[in-house]
Amino acid sequence: QSVLTQPPSASGTPGQRVTISCSGSSSNIGNNDVSWYQQLPGTAPKLLIYMNNQRPSGVPDRFSGSKSGTSASLAISGLRSEDENDYYCAVWDDSLSVWMFGGGTKVTVL
Amino acid sequence: EVQLVESGGGLVQPGGSLRLSCAASGFTFSNYEMHWVRQAPGKGLEWVSFIHPTSTFIYYADSVKGRFTISRDNAKNSLYLQMNSLRAEDTAVYYCVRELEIEDAFDIWGQGTVVTVS
Numbered sequence: 001q002s003v004l005t006q007p008p009s010a011s012g013t014p015g016q017r018v019t020i021s022c023s024g025s026s027s028n029i030g031n032n033d034v035s036w037y038q039q040l041p042g043t044a045p046k047l048l049i050y051m052n053n054q055r056p057s058g059v060p061d062r063f064s065g066s067k068s069g070t071s072a073s074l075a076i077s078g079l080r081s082e083d084e085n086d087y088y089c090a091v092w093d094d095s096l097s098v099w100m101f102g103g104g105t106k107v108t109v110l
Numbered sequence: 111e112v113q114l115v116e117s118g119g120g121l122v123q124p125g126g127s128l129r130l131s132c133a134a135s136g137f138t139f140s141n142y143e144m145h146w147v148r149q150a151p152g153k154g155l156e157w158v159s160f161i162h163p164t165s166t167f168i169y170y171a172d173s174v175k176g177r178f179t180i181s182r183d184n185a186k187n188s189l190y191l192q193m194n195s196l197r198a199e200d201t202a203v204y205y206c207v208r209e210l211e212i213e214d215a216f217d218i219w220g221q222g223t224v225v226t227v228s
Contacts, residue, residue: 037216044219051213088154097169099160
C-alpha cells in the first residue's frame with residue numbers, strides 16, 4: 001500500500017511557527033480531503049483539522065491546515081509548550097479503498 | 111455525552127482469536143460510519159477496518175484482510191472486530207472511531223483496548 005510521508009520530527013522555540021508536511025499522491029491527497037490529529041502521550045488521538053483547513057470547535061486558531069496538489073500541511077503558530085505532541089495526517093485513498101495515516105511527526109518545543 | 115468504549119482486549123497466543131467490542135452512546139449510532147484504528151507500541155496510527163452504517167460496504171487494511179472481520183449491531187449500538195490467526199505484529203492498542211461522513215474525518219475516538227499477542 002502507498003504511504004503518506006511526514007517528517008518524523010519538527011521543533012521550534014516558544015512563539016515560533018512550525019509547519020508539518022504530509023505528502024501523498026493523486027489517488028489520496030490529490031483527490032480527497034485531509035484531516036489532522038493531535039495525540040498526547042498515552043491518550044487517544046484528537047481531531048485537529050478536517051477538510052484540509054477547518055477547525056472543530058474548541059481547537060485554537062493557532063492551528064491551521066492547507067492543501068496543494070498532492071501535499072498537505074499543518075501549521076502551528078505561536079508555539080506553546082503544550083503543543084509538544086505527536087501529529088498525524090489522514091486521508092482516504094480512492095485506488096486502494098483504504099484509509100491512510102501519515103507516519104506521524106513529533107513536535108518538540110525547545 | 112458522546113462516547114465510545116472498547117472492551118475485549120487481552121493477552122492471546124499467536125494463532126489465537128479475540129473479539130473486540132465497542133459500545134457507543136450519546137449519538138445515533140446507526141447513522142455513522144465506524145472504524146477500527148490501531149497503534150503498535152511506540153509506533154504510529156494504522157487504519158484497520160471500516161464499516162458502513164448499514165454494513166453495505168466494508169473495507170480492510172491489507173495487513174488484516176482475511177483474518178479480521180468487522181461487524182456492527184445497530185440495535186445494540188455496538189461495533190465489533192473479530193480477530194483470528196493473530197500474529198505478534200497485531201499487538202497494539204485498538205481504537206474504535208466514529209467518522210463524520212461529509213467531513214471525511216475521525217471525530218470521536220474511544221480510549222482504546224490493548225491486545226497483546228505473545
